[in-house]
Amino acid sequence: MAENSSYLQPSIPRFDGYYEHWAMLMENLLRSKEYWSLIETGVxxxxxxxxxxxxxLANESKLCDxxxxxxxxxxxxxxILETILERGTARxxxxAMRRKYQGSTKVKRAQLQALRREFEVLTMGESESVTEYFARTLAIANKMTSHGEQMDQTRVVEKILRSMPSRFNYxxxxxxxxxxxxxxxxxxxQSSLLVQEARMKSQKEHSEEQALKVSDAGRGTVRGNGRGRGRNTSRGRGRGRQQNKDLVQCFKCHKFGHYQSECPEWDNANFCEIEEEGETLLMAGVNSFDNNSREEMWYxxxxxxxxxxxxxxxxxxxxxSFTESVKLGNDSKMAIMGRGNxxxxIAGKxxxxxxxxYIPGLSSNxxxxxxxxxKNLTIVFKHDVCQVIHNEKGLILTTQISSNRMYMxxxxxxxxxHMQMSKTDEYYLWHNRYAHLSIKGLKVLHKRQMxxxxxxxxxxxxxxxxxxxxxxxRDSIPKKTVWRASTKLELVHTDICGPIKPESNGGNRCSDEKNPRVKPFIFSNQKLKNLGLELTPVKQCLYETVRSLQEKGHLPIPQMKEDFV
Structure with missing residues (x-):
């Protein structure tokens, strides 16, 4: 029997790597041809x-197969066919395709667990549309169904409702x-959410259009032609001709509503950069404020x-020793003369x-x-409030935005x-540290690297x-006196001993050589050595050091031990 030429054979779905989708299309095709029993039961x-x-019946089954x-x-x-070894029957x-792309029961269970986890953490993005999110959610739900999961509509609806962004809360x-x-x-x-999404989009576009409009309430910010007088900046005879600035774009900030000469960024900030061998290292905005009243203000x-x-x-x-140069927006330069801490x-800490x-002449910090x-600090800008948070110490500071949109x-x-010490202070520091050691001794320590x-x-x-x-x-006794007596009784010589401690019975601390209570004793050099009273150079140095420390600390002599003498 001849076939009708107008009848179109259904196209055979091509396998593109997505087994679930291909298996669904092929199953529908084979069922429409009444050949699906060959896949279920075989030839x-x-x-x-x-x-x-x-x-x-066997011959007809082979022909259908x-x-x-x-x-x-x-x-x-x-x-893919070359990787399939058993190709005897359609079954x-x-x-072979099912085992290759779906795996065994254990593999399907593991894949199902991964799909469940992906389904649970699924949320709608802020820039994602409702249609895109529904398509993504239903694709995962269909994969779970093909792996044996029972997915009803109630489960999918509840998942979508609780994963919508905050703008869809109401x-x-x-x-x-x-x-x-x-x-x-x-x-x-989906239809209800699409209606609400379209309404939100229209309101957002309307608000953006309103934000681009510039209200011109006054006579001092328009332009005209020619020359004239007035308190405005317009040029032209008389008051000038006003122009609509809604479509005027500034060449500085690239915003609409004003000219480049009227841009507010000229007054808000002066841009500077640090240059090193012609490369830009720093870009900073420095506002000019009253330096006297805001010296401890940081921006x-x-x-x-x-x-x-x-x-x-x-x-x-x-x-x-750290020096760099700073180039400002007006091509002037400032020097960095060092750095430090x-x-x-802040808040008592x-x-x-x-x-x-450190930049001399910089008016702002x-x-x-x-x-x-x-430095592992988290800085959050939200609702005109800036918060600086430390990972371990928590909240460090909070500040609000100012009228000129700055965080201070x-x-x-x-x-x-103390400031940087001078050479004199440095000398006295080492001199006192080593118990009033002389400059000669300090030089010896430095020379020998001790x-x-x-x-x-x-x-x-x-x-x-x-x-x-x-x-x-004491000064040494002069060998020859510079003055001699010229008359009798002009020079009276006395040899007074004292003041000494302890005092005498009469309360005196001085006595002369004619006093019968004073008995002089003469020791030879050998007897001084036997008594241990001879001062060696080392003991003499230590004794002088002790006396210097006594003078420095204003300590009385009895409080110092002189056992080394």
């Missing part, structure tokens, strides 16, 4: 002694209150790559800001947001205890007062 085999009817194999051969690519090819509440979720279908839910700057200040007296551990008192650049984040932090600065960190000190004119008082000695 009918005739018995050992078949009858004519059994032989006919060849037709099914023809469909499968056209659907599966050659490279063998089908089972829509979800209204749907749950007005409908029965157990009877609500997926298509009804959080996201465009500044490093902390900067103009106060050298705030620096701890100052490194003056600054201690700030002291925080150390490390690696702060800048805190780099990027440098703070490198007032933090008192803890000044260092002390780590001891610099090469130079002698100074101002001597140590304590050493002059503690190490002084």
């Amino acid at each position: 009918v085999v005739a018995p050992a002694n078949p009858t004519a009817e059994q032989t006919r 060849l037709k099914v194999k023809n469909y499968l051969f056209q659907s599966i690519d050659r490279s 063998d090819i089908w089972e 829509v979800v509440c209204s749907i749950e209150e007005s409908n029965d979720v157990t009877t609500l279908s997926i298509d009804e839910l 959080l700057d996201s465009g500044c790559s490093n902390h900067m200040t103009g106060k050298k007296e705030w620096m701890h551990n100052f490194d003056g 600054v201690k700030l008192s 002291v925080h150390v800001i490390t690696d702060v650049y 800048l805190l780099s947001v990027g440098q703070l984040q490198q 932090i007032y933090a008192p600065v803890i000044l260092p205890n 002390v780590k960190g001891l610099p090469d000190l130079k002698d100074i004119e101002d001597k140590c007062v304590d050493c002059l008082s503690g190490k002084q000695h």
